[in-house]
Amino acid sequence: MKKTVRDIEVSGRTVIVRCDFNVPMQDGAITDDIRITSAMPTIKYLIEKGAKVILMSHLGRPEGTADMKYTLNPVAERLGQLLNKDICFISTPEVVNEEVKEKAGSLKAGEVMLLENVRFRKEETKNGTEFSKELAGLADIFVNDAFGTAHRAHSSTAGIADYLPAVSGFLIEKEVQFLGNAVENPERPFVAIMGGAKVGDKILVIENLLKKVDTLIIGGGMAYTFFKAKGYEIGTSILDAENVGLAAELLKKADSMGVKLLLPVDIKVAKEFANDSVAAYCDMDQIPAGMMGLDIGPKTQKLFAEEVRSAKTVVWNGPVGVFEMPNFAEGTIAVARALSECGGITVIGGGDSAAAVEQFGLADKMTHISTGGGASLEFLEGKILPGIACLQEK
Numbered sequence: 001m002k003k004t005v006r007d008i009e010v011s012g013r014t015v016i017v018r019c020d021f022n023v024p025m026q027d028g029a030i031t032d033d034i035r036i037t038s039a040m041p042t043i044k045y046l047i048e049k050g051a052k053v054i055l056m057s058h059l060g061r062p063e064g065t066a067d068m069k070y071t072l073n074p075v076a077e078r079l080g081q082l083l084n085k086d087i088c089f090i091s092t093p094e095v096v097n098e099e100v101k102e103k104a105g106s107l108k109a110g111e112v113m114l115l116e117n118v119r120f121r122k123e124e125t126k127n128g129t130e131f132s133k134e135l136a137g138l139a140d141i142f143v144n145d146a147f148g149t150a151h152r153a154h155s156s157t158a159g160i161a162d163y164l165p166a167v168s169g170f171l172i173e174k175e176v177q178f179l180g181n182a183v184e185n186p187e188r189p190f191v192a193i194m195g196g197a198k199v200g201d202k203i204l205v206i207e208n209l210l211k212k213v214d215t216l217i218i219g220g221g222m223a224y225t226f227f228k229a230k231g232y233e234i235g236t237s238i239l240d241a242e243n244v245g246l247a248a249e250l251l252k253k254a255d256s257m258g259v260k261l262l263l264p265v266d267i268k269v270a271k272e273f274a275n276d277s278v279a280a281y282c283d284m285d286q287i288p289a290g291m292m293g294l295d296i297g298p299k300t301q302k303l304f305a306e307e308v309r310s311a312k313t314v315v316w317n318g319p320v321g322v323f324e325m326p327n328f329a330e331g332t333i334a335v336a337r338a339l340s341e342c343g344g345i346t347v348i349g350g351g352d353s354a355a356a357v358e359q360f361g362l363a364d365k366m367t368h369i370s371t372g373g374g375a376s377l378e379f380l381e382g383k384i385l386p387g388i389a390c391l392q393e394k
Contacts, residue, residue, distance in 0.1 A: 145169025
């Protein structure tokens with residue numbers, strides 16, 4: 001168990017917090033602030049306890065240059081609105097300069113400062129020692145609350161912990177609690193749903209989950225690689241050709257381990273990858289030449305939903321169809337609805353799955369929605385995340 005902000009004295013001390021403020025932007029405006037609101041419990045706790053608070057984050061991929069398209073100024077404005085207080089924000093290409101050091105040193109209890117985009121410094125993604133030291137020199141305590149970047153060993157996520165006492169914020173605590181318990185100590189039956197396009201992207205997750213689940217459901221684009229492994233024709237459906245053999249091995253492994261591996265039994269096919277393309281339903285072994293699978297069919301929706309509703313723990317990572325197109329969203333909606341009706345623990349593994357439940361208005365029906373797509377995947381693979389490994393043990 002890692003220490004959290006509850007386990008360390010913060011009153012009167014300067015606390016630097018790594019948040020994930022990598023929010024979607026359009027024309028300089030934030031279009032979704034869930035990553036900012038997710039950090040609020042930790043920030044408000046520190047303010048209430050009388051800490052001097054310095055926040056830091058990245059935004060986008062400025063590639064180590066001060067590209068002002070990626071400035072955190074809009075984030076500073078939104079933080080000010082949410083906290084109803086002035087946020088000190090000094091925009092500088094160096095992120096940490098003399099002015100920043102001086103301001104950090106003069107912060108009073110309860111005041112909040114936001115640093116400029118840490119990726120303006122090329123040393124950030126290389127976990128450069130000097131930048132880590134500069135960040136650490138601003139504060140007394142380091143709190144990591146950016147689960148979305150916890151799988152990256154960067155200066156602001158891991159390197160800084162070499163120079164300061166390091167604990168987690170409430171968001172990382174929650175992520176580790178739900179994802180960790182779901183995988184390591186699940187109530188059974190434990191069902192995992194894996195979607196997405198390529199088998200290659202999810203190999204390690206699937207292999208890790210096969211050791212733990214009672215049922216593994218495979219949907220989305222990767223299902224067609226499994227169909228190919230079973231000898232079926234897949235028309236023009238997406239194929240991860242170099243991993244057909246691996247898909248066959250995973251099918252055998254599931255069988256030998258007594259894990260129920262469910263693939264679609266019928267699918268919705270179309271001539272083109274377009275919402276208005278002519279579409280039809282067919283069984284999985286009857287895909288016509290010149291057609292591609294873009295969603296699961298009604299029989300599969302029923303099959304998957306029944307499995308999910310009877311589960312005590314469900315982990316879902318990756319949509320089962322091209323849900324961004326309304327005509328091919330039915331399958332993903334059906335799966336999301338089944339999770340919302342499941343009486344067990346339901347954990348959504350970030351990324352497109354999280355976007356789907358938000359889009360369908362079912363987010364509040366889920367037990368936990370992870371804020372980290374890549375981080376949650378690596379966590380489900382059983383990997384050690386550098387941004388969590390560097391935190392102090394209780």
